[in-house]
Amino acid sequence: MSLVRIHNFSVSLDGFATGEGQTLEAPFGHAQERLLDWFAGTRTFHGMQGEPGGSTGVHDAFANNWGAGIGVEIMGRNKFGPQRGPWTDDGWRGWWGDEPPFHTPVIVLTHYPREPLEMEGGTTFYFLDAGANEALAAAREAAPGLDVRIGGGVATVREFLEADLVDRMHLAVIPIVLGRGERLWDGLENVEQRFDIEAVSGPGGVTHLSFTRRAG
C-alpha cells in the first residue's frame, strides 16, 4: 500500500512553517535558517551535501527516515524557487543545484506548466497544474507501489492535510516565536483527531512529533 508521507517539516511555537519575505537568497524569509538548524547538523544532511560528519542522535534518526520507500515527491512551486507568475526564460533551474537530493521524479505544483527538467542523479522535475487528488494520482502513476512524499511548502502541506490524504507526518517543533510568515495550522481545527501522535524531544529544545493515521 502506497502511503503519503511528510518528513522533516519544521514549525515554530506560534505555528509558522516559514517566515515572511521569501526571496532567492532567503527561501524561508525572515526565519532564515532557524527552522532548519536541527536538520543541518545531522549526518543525514551532511551526507546529502556530500560532506562527512554530523550528529547521529534523535535528530538524525528522524531526518534519515525521509527517503526510504519514497518513489516520488510532490512540492509546491515555492519550494522549487521564489518566482511568481509566468516563468521567464532565465535558465535558472531551481534551488536544488545540478544534482538535487531527491533522486526521483518530483512533481512541482504550479499554475504555469512547462516542460520537464531532467537533472543529474535521477531527479526530474515535472510541472503540473493540479489539486491535491489529481497530483497524488499522477505521483502514484510515476512511481507505482512506492510512497509519495509531500515536500512542502506550507500551502502544499496544508492542502494535503485538508484533503485528508496524509498517512504519516513528521514535524519538528522549534522553540522560536516567528511572529509572521505562513501558518501551518490555519483551517485545520481538530486535524489531530485523525492521527495517533507521539512526541520526543532532542537537543536545542526541538521536539519531534510523529503523526500516524489512525486505523479504520
Next chain:
Amino acid sequence: MSLVRIHNFSVSLDGFATGEGQTLEAPFGHAQERLLDWFAGTRTFHGMQGEPGGSTGVHDAFANNWGAGIGVEIMGRNKFGPQRGPWTDDGWRGWWGDEPPFHTPVIVLTHYPREPLEMEGGTTFYFLDAGANEALAAAREAAPGLDVRIGGGVATVREFLEADLVDRMHLAVIPIVLGRGERLWDGLENVEQRFDIEAVSGPGGVTHLSFTRRAG
C-alpha cells in the same frame, strides 16, 4: 531574589492557550479540558482536590513545581470568573471553591476594583486595577522575598512577557489544533531569545518547555 514564574500553562500546536467562548461552565471555551488533561492525571492535581492517586512521572514532576517558594499569585480576571464589566452582587466567589488551592494572597487584575475576598485555607483575593509593573510591585509587597506566580489567563501571561518581567516559564505543548481562541504568542516575536529553553516530552504527546531567563 524574588522571581516571577509561570507554571503549568498549556498551549496548543497552533498557539492557543484557551478556546473560544468562555462561560461559567466552560472556563476554556471550546477547548474544554483538552488543554489540561495532562495535568488532571497527576498526583499533584489529585492532591489539590484532596483525592488519592495520580501519575508520578514527568507530567507530575513539572506539575508539582508550581507551589514551592511562591508567596503570591497574579491572575487576570478571566481566571477568577467569566463575568465582564462591573461586578454584580450575586454572591458568587469565583471558580475556585470555598477553599481555593492557592493558599496565598492572589491579586486579580480588573478594571473594576472591589473589596478583598478572604477564603478558607489562606487564600485572599485582592482586586487591583493595574498594569504589569504596578501589579508586580504590589505582589512583592504582599509577600516579601518570595516568588510571584503569574497564573494566567492568556492576556495576563502575554502582558508580563511583553514587559519582560518573567524569569521562569513552564509551558506544556499539547498536540491539538484548536483553530480558535486566544493566542499566546501574538506580539512576542523573538521572545525566546531572552531565555534558555529545554524540552522534554511525556505521555500523550505532551511536551514540557522550560524557559529560564538568560544571565546578563
